[in-house]
Amino acid sequence: MKSLVPARVHLGPVTLLAVLTLSACLLVGGLPRAVQASFDEALHASLSDAAALQTDLLAQVEPASAEATLREPAQFAAGEERLRSLLPAPLRPLVLPPGRGTSHASATTYDTPVHGTGGMRYLNLGWLSDADRRVRWVEGRRPGAPGSMTYERESIPVFEVGVSEDARAKMGLEIGATRILGESDYAAVKVVGVFAAYDPADRYWTHHADVLRVTETQPPGKTDLERRATALISEAGLTRLNGDDRNLVYTWVLGLDPAAPTSLGAAEVKDAVADYERTVSVETPASGRYRLVTGLPGLLDGFLTAQGTARTVMVLVLGGLLAVSAGVIVLGVRLLSERADPALALARARGASLPQLAFAGAGPVALAAVPAAVAGHALSWLVPGPATFVVHAGPALVLAVAVGFAAVRPVVVHHAPLRERRDDVAAARPPLRRVTLEALVVVLALAGAYLLRSRSLAGEAGDDPFLLVVPVALTVAAALVTIRCYPYPLRLLVRLASRGRAAVPYLGLTRAARARPASVLPVLILLPALAVSVFASVIAGGVETAQRLAAWQATGASIKVTSRVELPAGVVDRVRAVPGVELVLPAQTGQVQLGYTGERAEAIAVDVAAWRRLLAGSPVGLPPLPASASGVPALVSPELHGRGTMDIGWQARTKLTERGVVTAVPGFFTRGKFLVVPLEVNARPSVNTLLIKGDADPAAVTRAVGGPTAVVTSQAAELAAIRDAPLTGTVRVVLRVTTGALAAYALVAVVVVLVIGAADRTRALAFLRPLGLSERQARGLTALEILPLVLVTALAGLVLGLALPAALGPGIDLSSYAGGVAVEGYAPDLAVPLLLAAGLAVVAGLGAYVHTAAGRRRGSGTLLRGGDLA
Known part of the structure; x- marks a missing residue:
């Protein structure tokens, strides 16, 4: 039987079937590509937003003896070449070559105390293989070869070092200053220059945060801050830097390109990292045994979990779309098949075989559906995104349903010649x-x-x-x-x-x-x-x-202003004058000491009643803070619940009385130990936070605040980012x-x-x-x-x-x-x-x-x- 004649006679149903098939194949082929492309973009954004210290592969080794010490950059290059040769195949295209991105080698000391500071000042020594393209010298000169000096009747090395602006200001390391390091195996450093990073915001510096800035912490039970910094030495300084005298670690950073991994290969990359860790751990170079440090598996785990739940919803929606489109195509095939039923019944009565009937039913449908399916699948490639199995299987399934139903229905209906029945007389x-x-x-x-x-x-x-x-x-x-x-x-x-x-x-x-x-x-x-x-x-x-x-929850107000230091005087009045501002609520945040121990908690001092009015109409809120007969009333986190009355150390010693439990503080705390207290808890509040109600322009608020350390965030911007x-x-x-x-x-x-x-x-x-x-x-x-x-x-x-x-x-x-x-x-x-x-x-x-x-x-x-x- 010929197929062109029925297709020409029933041109309307054939055209409808072609349009339905084309649209179905375009949708079931294009939408999965778009979804998968969004998964890739989400993965790339997740890796780009994470610190390089988490995404990169760090192979570290601590030299066990003087014989294991690396004294030349060429030795670091040879070690990196060996480490790269061990990379599993899935990781090789993702790791940036030497000298690109965050890939580099370093030799740094850790826990190196400044002599005579009682363990409150630490100055580590560091050599970076790519320091020449990372920093510029703003004062003094580059460090040179180390020298020697006599200290306590012993000859000790003197390293020429360069320090950051922050280290010079906070640790008193002026150019020309000499400091003794260590408490037993002494060394000296002489500051010869001050450097600044070409790009302080580069992800590279997350590997060496204390090179640019001093790290400050407050030890339990002490009021002074512990400060740590790292000074840079020259290549020549490697000859005197060894693990016998101080804590020394060599690091080879294999930088990951955040835009290289794909969502389809994320699980494979996670497994490859585990394989690489096992391979590296059994490697025994002359410098010692490697250990791999990376947060990449954890990041990929979080992404895979989010992708899995997201994909579930998409599978439900796209699966429903596929089922509905296939069902409509079946209706279209039935329409065409019923139009041809009289001719097929006559052909069956004249001796046509069942395969001939199947071919006669499928032929016109195939003429319409096959070109339409091919065109729809081709058009789906215009949608950006990777081609997954569904991209190919979906159109093939649609085509198989159309042609298969067209072939099966005539065989079932006309199995017995001239078998007529009426379905409208009574319900079967x-x-x-x-x-x-x-x-x-x-x-x-x-x-x-x-x-x-x-x-x-x-x-x-x-x-x-x-x-x-x-x-x-x-x-x-x-x-x-x-x-x-x-x-x-x-x-x-x-x-x-x-x-x-x-x-x-x-x-x-x-x-x-x-x-x-x-x-x-x-x-x-x-x-x-x-x-x-x-x-x-x-x-x-x-x-x-x-x-x-x-x-x-991210802001806690229409607009929030935060600062690491106290905001300047008059800033509240200037912000109130900004058009669109309805209410400005000053607050103070900080870390407080619980009792007289080393236990700490985060705290915010604020007018809770006013904050509740500010949050009226929003999806978040705070419980009221009733007055207390004894002590200052406080809302506490679940971790602090049940302590009743407690002493805290902030600007002064204060007694708090628990008056309620709050599971989260919008814009500030979501877990851990935290407190909400009245603003009057301190005699003179050091306002470092402003909570603003209104539809003011965040840029205008930023100009009104004026402080370089202040950060302005808005609920509208957070919502747009999400x-x-x-x-x-x-x-x-x-x-x-x-x-x-x-x-x-x-x-x-x-x-x-x-x-x-x-x-x-x-x-x-x-x-x-x-x-x-x-x-x-x-x-x-x-x-x-x-x-x-x-x-x-x-x-x-x-x-x-x-x-x-x-x-x-x-x-x-x-x-x-x-x-x-x-x-x-x-x-x-x-x-x-x-x-x-x-x-x-x-x-x-x-x-x-x-x-x-x-x-x-x-x-x-x-x-x-x-x-x-x-």
Whole structure:
């Protein structure tokens, strides 16, 4: 049998099938690429935002003896070459070559005390292989070769060093100053220059934070600060730097390119790091045994967890889109196949074999679907992103469903020659075996939903097959229940309509209750389409609410000003004068001593009542701070709960009385030990924080503050940063595109169903028109035949979509879309589903009008066979 002739005769259904196939292949091929591209961008952003000390691979060794000491840069280069040769294949393209990025070698001492400071000053010595391109000398000169001097009747080395501006100011290391290092094996340093970094913000400096800045800590029980810094020495200084005299560590930094890893290879990279760590640990170079230091596996673990939960939601949404698109294509194939049924029945009666029927049914469909699938798949490559398995498998599955159904249906329908049957006389009773199977599906779906809520995830990073099967089972169960229960309320309405005088309601509802099997097929399309669209809108609403909560938790006010030092006098008045500022609340933050021990806690002194007014209308808040009869009232963290009265040391010793527990302080503390106390806890508050209410411009607030150490953050900026994150933005687009596509497919399904039943419906109207059926009554009868199915399915899809987030329970973790805040208490947004249901009803009504108008132009003689009116 030839395929071009049927395709040309039934050009309308063939064109519709081609358009549906092209759009489905474009969506199921393009959206996964976009999602995967967003995963890559999220991974790159995560690695770029992390400190290089976490992402890079650090091979470290402590020389055990003088023989293990490295004295020349060439020895470090040889060690790096050996370390790079041991890299596993997945890591080699990710590691930057020597001299690029953060890759370098270094030799540094640690815990090197300045003699006579009582352990409160430490000055370490460091050599950087790339210091020439990292720092510039602003005063003095570069360090030269070391010398010697006599100290306590011993000859000790004198290292020429350069220090940062911060070390010179805080540790008194002026040019020309000499300091003795150590408490037993002495060495001396002579400051000959002061340097500054070419780019202090470069990620490179996270490896050597104390080279640029002095590290200050407050030891327990002491009031003075402990200061640590690292001074730079020259290459010549390596000849006198050894591990016998002081704590010395050699480090080879293999810098990771943050933009090189991909989300698809993240798990492989994590495993490769573990393999490399084992390989390096057994390597025994002359300088000693290596140990690998890196935070990359932890970063990748966090990303894989976030990606897994994010991917779960995307699989649910895109899987629903794939199922709905395939279902609509099946309807289109059925429309084309039913048009060809008379010819196929005649061919079967004349001796055509079943394979010939299969080829005749699949041929026209293949002519339409294959070029459309290829074109859709090709267009999907215009979407940026990696090509995953789904990108290729999705279009292939769509094409296989279309051609396979087109080949199987004629074989099933025309297996017996000239076997005619009527499906509109009475509702067929389903066989017991089918009813039992359908009941089993419903029970298993409900049991799966219960088990999913009552247990934790079985897989890692969200890869739980159980989580992916349950939503599909629930959708199928809801569709089966809808199909089986749909006729019963209609039969009740038929009984009520039969008591009335109007014939149209009775006839329309009777035809709806006795619908052909093909007429209930839209349930399998409309129900998942509505359920997934409702699910997507509910998820989107929950994510937006959590994003707003995360932004407020990050700031604690519309605008927040923080500073490491006390803000200048008059800054509060200047900020109050900024247009848009409604309220300015001064506060003081700092670390306090608990009791007379080394235990510390974070504290904020603020007018709590005013802060509560500032937070009115926001999703965050604070409990009230009642007055205390004895001591200063305080809100404490759960870690400090139960201590009652406690002494703290801040600017002065103060007695606090616990008056409430607060789990988090918006904008400041989320875990650990912290306190909230009145601003008057200190006699003269050192205001270093401002909480601002209003819609003022953050840039104007920054100008009003004026201090170089002040940092201004706003709730609007935090919210924009969360929403503009690569993963969040892509998910928002995917949800919108999916909802729009599902709405379009649902409308197409209604139209196709109208067309599929057009012949039978027109024939029924042709019988009724000679009996006095008016055009208005014909439209009403057609609408009553179609609308009940649409409305019942819309209601079932709405209920299922609202129930899915609760049914999936702990399996859905959307915190990666909402700034790390858990998305809870999904608030249903009924705008999208109600609009979609209304659209379906309107399309059904328009279809009824068009159908009756078209049938009016055809005479009864052309619609009825001889003897039909007898």
